[in-house]
Amino acid sequence: MPVFWIFVIITGLAAAGYVLGRGRALASAGGDQRNLHSLPSYYGSNAAIFTFVPAFLILLIWLVLQPIFISLTVQANIPDSVVPEGSTIGLVMSDVRRLADGLDTAVSQGVITDDYARSVRVDLTDIRARLGEAGVALGSNLTSEIMIAAQRFRSMTNTGNLIKTIVVLLIALGGLGYALSRTQKDFRARNTVEATVRVLLIVAASIAILTTIGIVLSLIFNTIEFFFLYPIGDFFGSLTWSPSFGGGSDLGVWPLLWGTLYISVIALLVAVPIGLFSAIYLSEYASPAVRSVAKPMLEVLAGIPTIVYGLFALLTVGPMLVDAFGDDGYLGLGWMQGGTAVMTAGLVMGIMLIPFVSSLSDDIINAVPQAMRDGSLGLGATHSETVRQVILPAALPGIVGAVLLAASRAIGETMIVVLGAGAAARISANPFDAMTTITAKIVSQLTGDADFASPEVLVAFALGMTLFVITLGLNVFALYIVRKYREQYE
Incomplete structure (x- = not known):
């Protein structure tokens, strides 16, 4: 399922959680909000937060880690002989990702079937022609090893997306159920909501600091790598x-x-x-x-x-x-x-x-x-x-x-x-x-x-x-x- 629709679904569940949490709190108080510890809106907000925030955080973490894990796994199975002289494994992985995306495009357009895209006996000339019909441009170094790696990359990506959808939706539903199970008139919803909001504000304020740290670290590591290859004295001592x-x-x-x-x-x-x-x-x-x-x-x-x-x-x-x-x-x-x-x-x-x-x-x-x-x-x-x-x-x-x-x-x-x-x-x-x-x-x-x-x-x-x-x-x-x-x- 596309990320957009996952986001829409968990947002809808959060909205439903707000309504259900508010209604459940009022029902536990006999319809009189004066018997509640907190305002009804806090009970609804508590249910919405527990539904949306954990699922959204897992979704973000998954989106960051899945491509890295799949790329490292696929790259580890590519033999060194596939890397052309004067090239790098990074450029080969770019071809793999481009071919995997091209297979998805061709399948979505109906140019090839999903079984054909997963076949281990695909003629490279034929697949190049079929992908050309779908408007996918491939590099000149398409080999059977790159094709196998692209198929593995595509398969792992599809499997990961399916598991991601299931896990995120289960976490959203689990958070909704947990929040509703705690919702009753004596529950201190206001304290929980305000503490959660305070944590979210701290996280938001930390983004700028963490971004600055990330930028500085990336500069430092690549600068150190440069000075391993080029003398620091020549860099600061030359006028040319x-x-x-x-x-x-x-x-x-x-x-x-x-x-x-x-x-x-x-x-x-x-x-x-x-x-x-x-x-x-x-x-x-x-x-x-x-x-x-x-x-x-x-x-x-x-x-x-x-x-x-x-x-x-x-x-x-x-x-x-x-x-x-x-x-x-x-x-x-x-x-x-x-x-x-x-x-x-x-x-x-x-x-x-x-x-x-x-x-x-x-x-x-x-x-x-x-x-x-x-x-x-x-x-x-x-x-x-x-x-x-x-x-x-x-x-x-x-x-x-x-x-x-x-x-x-x-x-x-x-x-x-x-x-x-x-x-x-x-x-x-x-x-x-x-x-x-x-x-x-x-x-x-x-x-x-x-x-x-x-x-x-x-x-x-x-x-x-x-x-x-x-x-x-x-x-x-x-x-x-x-x-x-x-x-x-x-």
Whole structure:
């Protein structure tokens, strides 16, 4: 049974459990809810929770573990001779899964029968033709061993899905029966429901932490694997980035790190002054009518997709800069040779970051107590002096947080860099030269059919770990600034 219908059934059972639990509680109290320990809705919610939550958790765990178990089992029975030279068992398993899915598709379309799909004497040429009729594309290395593995994979998957359906539905029915057996007027349903909800809230709050831990661990393990294949001293000590999937790569991180920081600094030099001055004007000087129009228009910038900003950099900003700073530009400086450059990406990225700085700074400035403004004005300070010497120092921790958020956003940007800055990995002080960033190279190294066991691919995880450490350092610095200045106003 498809997962969707299993979910629908256990949801329906939970709804029925709510009605039955509520009705059973009222019946045990003689129809008078004043004789109940808890409100009737708590008895219904208790039955619904015991029906839905255990079954749903088992369903989620099953969906995660079943593919892993089946893949490992099938992979263990594939002989080493099946793996072509220069390939990996992972690619063979991809062919197995693709063929198993193709058999299911062909059976569902009526191109072949289920008995034919399970037959041990299938002609490979015939099965390829039949699957082609069903629109299933297969690789060129279809062998009898892969066919047998795909049949085993398909059989185990179908069996596992059947057992999954039975187990999940039995658990839902068992939870419903257990909850109803406890439902009577003296049962403390409210305590049970509130304790369960508290546990669910803790689990929900833990998801972000567990996700962060999972991301960090995946980066760490793959980074360690990369440094087993490529010397860490060459990675951090080389000033050359020259990957070669044929071997002999020079994977120095510094050209990419330089381009990342250079573009981010230019973007912040654009975004921070404009965004901060916009926030000061909107919060302290603009009339309500102007604010009601200007603030939404400014925040529209945050909703524009980054690919649009990239096209804007490629088609508009880049040619404009070439017209000004190129060999034939009207300034006659000859600094810029093409439209893709650090300055192009930095300017456009700075425009993209303006609403991040402006909106957050505006909210933080508005959160400064009005009493501080009134006290400053009462002592004879002008409005501008109050803004400069009272409001901005009081809002400084939040403004620093906004700037750091914009910096993190700039460091992690990809599309604007790909379209606006170029792909050249170099160290240059000229902002009109084409450069690239760590994020752009992560994309390029993971694109295509490259072997994940090669250092040219695993270097993407080392680059990601480098970005993570930089971002973590920025956050620690921001926390230090916030704590230092917050003590002066509390």
